[in-house]
Amino acid sequence: xxxxxxxxxxxxxxxxxxxxxxxxxxxxxxxxxxxxxxxxxxxxxxxxxxxxxxxxxxxxxxxxxxxxxxxxxxxxxxxxxxxxxxxxxxxxxxxxxxxxxxxxxxxxxxxxxxxxxxxxxxxxxxxxxxxxxxxxxxxxxxxxxxxxxxxxxxxxxxxxxxxxxxxxxxxxxxxxxxxxxxxxx
Numbered sequence: 001x002x003x004x005x006x007x008x009x010x011x012x013x014x015x016x017x018x019x020x021x022x023x024x025x026x027x028x029x030x031x032x033x034x035x036x037x038x039x040x041x042x043x044x045x046x047x048x049x050x051x052x053x054x055x056x057x058x059x060x061x062x063x064x065x066x067x068x069x070x071x072x073x074x075x076x077x078x079x080x081x082x083x084x085x086x087x088x089x090x091x092x093x094x095x096x097x098x099x100x101x102x103x104x105x106x107x108x109x110x111x112x113x114x115x116x117x118x119x120x121x122x123x124x125x126x127x128x129x130x131x132x133x134x135x136x137x138x139x140x141x142x143x144x145x146x147x148x149x150x151x152x153x154x155x156x157x158x159x160x161x162x163x164x165x166x167x168x169x170x171x172x173x174x175x176x177x178x179x180x181x182x183x184x185x
Contacts, residue, residue, distance in 0.1 A: 008035035023047060023083075043121065050117065050126040052081035052175040053094045055104055055134040061152040062179070063102055063134065064167075068147070077151070077161075078172035082143075084127065094129030100141045102150045106131035112178040117171055128175045130182065155183065 014030035024047035032039040055063040062079075069076045080101040084093040091109040099105050112128040142148065153161065158176055161167050167176065 008033050010034065013039065018043060044123055045121055046123045047083075048086065049084040049090065049124050050081060050171070051084050051090050051094045051097055052079045052126055052128050052171055053098045053109075054079055054112070054128065054130045054175055054179045055098050055102070055106060056130070056132050056155070057135070057152065058133050060155045062155055062158065063098070063104055064151050064153055064172075065101055065148040066151055067149070069169075076169045076172075077167050078169040079175050080148075080150075081126075081171075090127035091129055094127070094131065098131060098134070099138050100143075101146070101148050103136050103138045103140050104134040104150075105137045106134035108132070112175075112182055115171065115174045126171050126174070128178050130179065155179075155185065159185070 010031040010033050012029055013032050014028075016028050017025060018028040019026040024045045027044045027046055029042050029044055030039055031042055053063075057063070064077050065080045066075055066077050068074070080098050082093070082097040082101070084090050088096075091111060094109050095106065108131070110130045110132075112130050114125050114127050116122070117124065117126050140148070140150075158167075158180060162173060162176060167173060
């Protein structure tokens with residue numbers, strides 16, 4: 001059997017805190033490539049894992065939230081989600097974030113997959129959680145800097161919304177792709 005051509009692994013030779021930015025750390029790391037010994041300095045953002053929640057109502061509507069995003073200075077339409085607290089199960093985090101951001105609750109969450117938000121500079125993962133038959137039972141409980149509007153969309157409209165640019169948040173698009181694959185749409 002012919003061996004596949006694969007890139008070489010890199011080993012961390014030095015790792016130091018460059019900046020502590022409240023919700024993430026910037027680490028300056030010196031890495032060395034195993035194949036030829038080449039080394040270089042790289043900056044990596046360390047932060048908690050995240051969760052995105054695909055919450056479906058009994059009538060097959062997907063819960064999305066619209067919020068202002070500080071990086072793009074634009075409104076973004078995306079699945080609810082947030083930070084997985086240290087030691088917290090991602091499924092539990094998904095149910096918590098869903099209730100806090102939308103007031104919707106559900107049970108029996110299912111992990112659809114895990115993605116890397118930006119493996120070039122971020123060390124964390126985003127867990128994609130599906131919750132079916134959600135209902136509105138609670139008031140929202142936003143974090144200090146959150147202000148979200150909850151919107152419901154029929155699942156059959158999601159492909160059009162992706163195509164026409166209504167949804168541009170990359171992690172949200174990953175989540176929606178996983179949902180469409182799961183539902184075989």
